[in-house]
Amino acid sequence: MKILQFTKEIDAPAQKVWDTLWNETTYPQWTDAFNPGGGSAVQSDWKVGGRTLFVDGKGNGMISTIKTKNEPYDIVFEHQGQVIDGKEDTTSEKVKNWSGSLEEYHLSEKDGITKLKTSVQIEEEWEETMNKGFTKGLEEVKRLSEQ
Template sequence: MKKTLSFSIVIAAPRPRVWDTMLAPDSYRQWTEPFAPGCYYKGSWQHGETIRFLAPGGDGMVARIAENKLHETISIQHLGMVTNGIDDTTSNAVKAWAPVYENYRFLDHAGGTELQVDCDTLPHYDDFMQKTWPLALERLKALCEAG
């Protein structure tokens, strides 16, 4: 049974800076490190495009950008796993959970930006996500406010 978790953080930076810092390849690697050190993405953040979120060994998740409204929202539809360079969107193991969504909203907030995150997760990842998302968002905040 999927569960949606919600997180938010206020960042003392304008929405374009938060957006650009969140999505730029180098800073993406930095703020997502709590999830998996060295993780990165391949693909495009454009609406309808395929994107892969990968660990240093090349395994990870394959997704589609379900929505991209510049400086407003990004919705990622996770479709399956990447194992040994092969996308798996049809196995029974993947069908048991896919698709799941990861949604970001960028809102104006007192001279800065409130970033709201909603992400679907499975019960066995709940504790990990509850601990890791706040760490990742604090890293993103530090990167944005330093820039």
């Protein structure tokens, strides 16, 4: 597994940045960078140990849980499997290769400026997609948060 890290300074309070990241209206806007026109959504109970789905407009995507959460400063997701064509997979060899990988969001605020640090553990085949997605996506988080 490879760890990719991204940092973005945003001229907005941490709570506004948090809301931009996870609000059902703005989440699809910034995550469009990963799957243009894909209609991304996050479906979660927002509880540690609960169930979170990161899906596209067809319902395909990742099955995850929240490992830790301290709103509006930290959230860590642990990816557990995938959903493809309505079928959940948490046990195949392909999924076992990356199951347990983490996706982290850490926000710190000073003088109204929020520093957003993200990291994601990935298989190398996803490096280009994740680099492009997070680079463009976090720029959109900044734009939306500073409005």
